[in-house]
Amino acid sequence: AQSVAQPEDQVNVAEGNPLTVKCTYSVSGNPYLFWYVQYPNRGLQFLLKYITGDNLVKGSYGFEAEFNKSQTSFHLKKPSALVSDSALYFCAVRVREGGGNKLTFGTGTQLKVEL
Amino acid sequence: GAGVSQSPSNKVTEKGKDVELRCDPISGHTALYWYRQSLGQGLEFLIYFQGNSAPDKSGLPSDRFSAERTGGSVSTLTIQRTQQEDSAVYLCASSLARTNYNEQFFGPGTRLTVL
Numbered sequence: 001a002q003s004v005a006q007p008e009d010q011v012n013v014a015e016g017n018p019l020t021v022k023c024t025y026s027v028s029g030n031p032y033l034f035w036y037v038q039y040p041n042r043g044l045q046f047l048l049k050y051i052t053g054d055n056l057v058k059g060s061y062g063f064e065a066e067f068n069k070s071q072t073s074f075h076l077k078k079p080s081a082l083v084s085d086s087a088l089y090f091c092a093v094r095v096r097e098g099g100g101n102k103l104t105f106g107t108g109t110q111l112k113v114e115l
Numbered sequence: 116g117a118g119v120s121q122s123p124s125n126k127v128t129e130k131g132k133d134v135e136l137r138c139d140p141i142s143g144h145t146a147l148y149w150y151r152q153s154l155g156q157g158l159e160f161l162i163y164f165q166g167n168s169a170p171d172k173s174g175l176p177s178d179r180f181s182a183e184r185t186g187g188s189v190s191t192l193t194i195q196r197t198q199q200e201d202s203a204v205y206l207c208a209s210s211l212a213r214t215n216y217n218e219q220f221f222g223p224g225t226r227l228t229v230l
Contacts (some may be wrong), residue, residue: 032215032216034218036221041223042223043118043119043206043221043222043223043224044158044206044208044221045221046218046219046220049216049218051216090157090158092158094215094216102160102163102171102173102174103148103160103219104160105150105157105158106157107156107157108157
């Protein structure tokens with residue numbers, strides 16, 4: 001079985017401050033990890049993914065995420081938040097070997113960036 | 116190019132009626148997924164199609180739910196005898212399926228309300 005936990009329903013941050021959206025995962029095997037963002041009344045958009053190699057992954061709109069195998073985490077970060085980053089963020093995991101076709105999503109974290 | 120499209124964008128129906136939701140994937144994408152997004156519950160995997168292979172139906176919540184994919188392109192999700200708990204946003208996604216770490220591209224969703 002595979003699962004994803006996003007422990008915070010909402011994260012509030014001031015514009016210009018760094019932001020972190022937390023994600024931990026559980027899989028039997030090695031994971032592929034993804035972050036997606038959902039803006040109001042729009043579909044999910046891919047942000048970034050970890051496949052293998054460098055634990056720090058850089059993605060769209062200045063976002064990055066760090067894969068930490070010992071802590072089974074894949075937290076999303078951005079050095080300086082923008083009001084336009086306000087959206088719903090989803091972490092997702094897929095096991096590399098023998099996991100079938102299922103991408104398992106977390107319940108989402110609402111990010112609110114204020115002036 | 117064109118992204119994933121879904122129709123209708125909104126559907127209101129009465130309990131007990133059947134509904135059909137349509138998804139047009141990105142041209143050339145052989146993998147197609149259906150998810151259900153309920154408030155506070157993240158994305159729930161429903162079904163996966165890959166080329167001419169038998170679909171992975173492991174996420175369908177009951178036998179009232181079914182899906183088809185004709186000609187390897189357009190897909191229809193059918194819900195028979197709708198119940199109020201079926202109310203949700205139904206999302207379709209497609210991807211290139213050469214590897215299982217390709218990101219998925221999502222449509223805007225169909226918001227289903229069962230009265």
